[in-house]
Amino acid sequence: MKVLAAMSGGVDSAVAAARAADAGHEVVGVHMALSKNRDQSRTGSRGCCTVEDASDARRAADRIGIPYYVWDLSDDFHDLVVEDFLSEYAAGRTPNPCVRCNERIKFASLMERATLLGFDAVCTGHYASIRADGPDGAPSLHRSRNMDKDQSYVLAVMGPEAVRRSVFPLGEFETKEEVRAEARARGLGVSTKPDSYDICFVADGDTRGFLERNLGEAPGEILDEAGAVVGSHRGTHGFTIGQRKGLGIEHPAPDGAPRYVVDIDPTSRQVVVGAAELLSTRELIAGDVVSFEPLEVGRRVTAQIRAHGEATPATILEAPAGGQDSSLRVQLETPIRGVAPGQTLVLYDEDRVLAAATLERRA
Incomplete structure (x- = not known):
């Protein structure tokens, strides 16, 4: 089978590509450049598609002995993931950009290109399993054995057709240390590389600041459940349902109990806060x-x-x-x-x- 291996520059995708090659597949590695402004190196576990990541992926591909390419998908990523993230927050909603990236980039844009080039499947380092126990024996998506790393949730939007054309070699690993140990045994230099976390295109981790820079300020009122004004804000996009910290409330609740965001209305620019039980x-x-x-x-x-x-x-x-x-x-x-x-x-x-x-x- 001809397999396109998505290689982020991390240990998971490197081991996944190596395992796909060991299974006898004809594997080609590809690094997706998703950021228009790529830093030279990442800061700890933060950052997106740095030059360092692309170099790490290239060295891993060389070690495995497979061809390697870099594909610029930054326009797709910006239009389909970043702009969606901004528009959803502007509408008072709480999106998950990792879900959208898997749906629209890794298992839509990437798979479309793979199909055009004659690949049979896409291989990634996601922690999930595919088994032939769906209706009529069709491939189905399962949780990883490593529940701490399980990514079946963010992969679920890919749908059954994409599952049929995907390979997830890491699904049967029980711990991340097992993956790192295999990387060391294979001589892959990324074996000790830190995991990425948070939103990859918000490299400094300041999501509220990112939203303000891109959506601007739209001042409004913070109300309690009775409609009384208890504070003000610079934009509803700075809040999510269930949020407790950083609310900017000027008047505490009469009973002293903490208050949470229970409703967001971008049209009226109002944020409503209330007791925890209102969230259930x-x-x-x-x-x-x-x-x-x-x-x-x-x-x-x-x-x-x-x-x-x-x-x-x-x-x-x-x-x-x-x-x-x-x-x-x-x-x-x-x-x-x-x-x-x-x-x-x-x-x-x-x-x-x-x-x-x-x-x-x-x-």
Whole structure:
């Protein structure tokens, strides 16, 4: 099989590419340059697509013995991930850029180019597994054995067709140290390289500052649940549902209890804060559904709304009529807090991904 291996310059993608080559595939490595302004080197675990990363990926490809190229996907990344991130926050929603990057870049733009060049599959260093236990024996997406690193949540939006054309060699590793040990044994210089974290295109980690620089200031009021003004802000894009710190509240609650963001209205430029109990919900409503198999009303599942959040037992109350549609509603067995429009809802059957959807609201 002819396989295109996405190589970020980190240890995971290097070991994944090496394993794909060991499996007998014809492997070609490619580094995706996603940033228009690439730094020479990263700062610790922060940064995006630095020249250092591209060089690390090249050295790993040379060690493995596979061809290597750098592809400039910065325009796609800016238009499909960064601009989406900004527009979602401007609309009072809370997006997950890693989900969008996997959906629109790694398993859309990259796979489209791979197909045009005659590749059969794309290989990445994601922590997830693919098994042939879907409907009629179709490949299905599963959690990684390493639950601390599991990335099935951010991959769920890729859909069944992309799963059929993907290779995830790291899914059966139980710890990250096992991956690093294999990298050392293979003589890969990235074996000790720190993991990346946070939002890759916000290299300094200051998400609020990034939003203000790109969206500007739009001052407004902070209200309590009774409608009384308790503070002011410089833009609703600086807030997310469930946020507690950095609210800028000038008048504390009468009972002294902490207050959280419970509603955001970009149109009126108002942010509403209230007690923690106002954040709890047991019913989730989502759209833009991507299903790996038919979903039935009444089916028991587990639901997850954050990349490393806990999955909660749930029951499907409303499901799409076909494999892909725009309506999904689930009832949770126990309430959860901090549900925000724009987050990704992923449904599981034990460790198998059933569907992904974008949260619209809580009931």
